[in-house]
Amino acid sequence: MKVNVHFDSQVRRIAGCRTVSLDVDQDTSLIEVIKRVGNSGTVGLRSTLMDEDDSVRPSILIFLNNELVAKEQQCVLHEGAELTLTTLISGG
Amino acid sequence: MSGSSFSSDMENDFPTLDAMELATYQWQMWADGIGELGQRKLKAATVLISRIGGVGGTVAYQLAAAGIGKLILVHAGEIKPSDLNRQLLMTHDRIGQSRVETAQARLLALNPRLILELHNENINATNAHALIMGADVVVDCAPLFEERFEMNRAIVRQCKPMVECAMYEYEGSLTTILPGVSPCLACLSPVAPTAWRREFPVFGAVAGTVACLAAMEVIKLITGVGEILSGTMLTMDLANMSFAKRKIHRNPNCSVCKGSGSG
């Protein structure tokens, strides 16, 4: 199934693109998709998204279909899911 | 006006308007839900703005124009040339001079009735609580996460609403924190993003767009009109003019707001 992953803010700058589309198996988990994005992206993207323990960093905001998802939430994605990976921003 | 009196409709709670104020605010008092009482609520209110740069300076200017009674402006330092692409309260002829004093002159030129309290310092762990004590509403426009997290702790402790607004490059984000009701800043991210840098790409028009939206959140909080962005983050990308309203949730284990309010 197809899943779109969008990058906002500094995560976009590090990813070097706005969106990637992934083909993943049915019922792939959210965390699996984020790991796959990190592993297949630019050098800095994985360390921006994941910490040394292979967990999503606490500062990464995950929106699934425009709703914030808690990192510890076990979440399975469905066809056409729109995922956004970003952080808080602080420009004032 | 205390923070709990926003919803009061007791007319005696709010100062009356003089002839000049009635003339100045006539057109906005025609807006649905405002009227003379709404304008008096604005006159009664005190708003603290942390940093009056590209975002906060325009928030201050819009609130001064709208007839807010008192602004507490918190921003250290003197004007630099690199401020002038976005910090619209600052002027070229005052490079090297105090930001808050320059802002004072510009705001009073627009609205001489405005009461100003100036602080030539930035928010920190020592001053946050006392500064916020004097405000009904807080607007967070600081460029450093340490300042934003200090403000967040203080408003949760004092149960004051805070309009949380920020920008980066062509993007902006905005939400209104109602402690105990909607997610606080630490609910969203307990730590600063590793990638954040003190100096960031910025156009004044992006900062100003976020600022005008933030000023409307303040006006709505004080007058009670419309719907505020509580539990919702408005994000915008002016590179392609896309806007989204995203649902955000409190973290039940938040180190700052856990145990406060209903959630």
Ligand SMILES: [Zn+2]
């Ligand atoms: Zn919280």
